[in-house]
Amino acid sequence: MAERRRLIAGNWKMNGLRAEGIALAGGLAAKALANKPTCDVVVCPPATLLAKIDRAFDAGVIKLGGQDCHADEKGAHTGDISAEMLRDTGCSYVIVGHSERRADHAEGDAQVRAKAAAVLRAGMTAIVCVGETRAERDAGNALSVVEGQVVGSLPPGAQGDNTVIAYEPVWAIGSGSTPTLDEIAAVHRHIRAVLDGALKAAATEIRIIYGGSVNAANAGDILDVDAVDGALVGGASLKIEDFWSIIAAADAR
Numbered sequence: 484m485a486e487r488r489r490l491i492a493g494n495w496k497m498n499g500l501r502a503e504g505i506a507l508a509g510g511l512a513a514k515a516l517a518n519k520p521t522c523d524v525v526v527c528p529p530a531t532l533l534a535k536i537d538r539a540f541d542a543g544v545i546k547l548g549g550q551d552c553h554a555d556e557k558g559a560h561t562g563d564i565s566a567e568m569l570r571d572t573g574c575s576y577v578i579v580g581h582s583e584r585r586a587d588h589a590e591g592d593a594q595v596r597a598k599a600a601a602v603l604r605a606g607m608t609a610i611v612c613v614g615e616t617r618a619e620r621d622a623g624n625a626l627s628v629v630e631g632q633v634v635g636s637l638p639p640g641a642q643g644d645n646t647v648i649a650y651e652p653v654w655a656i657g658s659g660s661t662p663t664l665d666e667i668a669a670v671h672r673h674i675r676a677v678l679d680g681a682l683k684a685a686a687t688e689i690r691i692i693y694g695g696s697v698n699a700a701n702a703g704d705i706l707d708v709d710a711v712d713g714a715l716v717g718g719a720s721l722k723i724e725d726f727w728s729i730i731a732a733a734d735a736r
């Protein structure tokens with residue numbers, strides 16, 4: 484079986500003014516220095532904070548990520564940020580296709596794939612998010628919805644060192660409820676099979692991480708599911724101790 488290093492990614496979403504961001508990043512950097520995590524750790528702050536906090540992560544243990552990017556390298560796209568700009572600001576990962584972008588900005592799979600391709604073009608790793616709504620799960624369609632999103636959103640050339648899939652059921656995000664461990668395992672195994680079918684050997688090292696109400700209390704159990712290669716963490720990534728407990732749980736496995 485392929486060895487995939489666990490990945491814990493924090494998604495701060497639209498949270499944090501300068502002072503809070505600097506304090507949070509400084510606290511995480513101090514934890515990283517003291518504890519030297521062996522899993523991969525990524526922090527995705529709002530774009531406004533990237534340049535302010537990249538120094539805190541200079542030691543290289545914690546990587547910086549963007550939360551979204553435009554598909555083009557540059558041009559007349561007011562308010563947008565290109566993958567190259569994120570790279571230039573110190574990022575090595577970019578989240579694309581988060582369900583909040585799919586819902587709030589009507590992003591479909593083709594656009595998500597174009598954004599993921601831009602992330603690869605800029606030499607970074609795309610964290611491609613997929614996940615079903617509550618209604619889709621209740622209708623028994625979780626696996627088919629997720630499969631469609633994976634197939635439709637994967638960038639050309641996807642492989643382990645440039646692409647991560649984040650399975651995030653929309654109804655679990657920020658809600659405090661998560662699927663059962665068996666349900667998480669079933670979706671992750673299905674995604675793995677879809678990747679194997681589409682990408683053959685290139686799929687083996689692609690990590691599939693879980694997101695949606697991961698916290699310090701449930702992270703260990705979720706990370707124990709053997710098809711789970713890490714976590715994408717929203718709310719709990721805004722608290723130093725909570726986020727660090729999740730990293731420690733990944734390291735303990």
Ligand code: PGA
Pocket residue numbers: 494651655656657658694695696697715716717718719
């Ligand atoms: P949550 O968010 O951990 O607050 O549920 C996860 C995400 O949206 O990435």
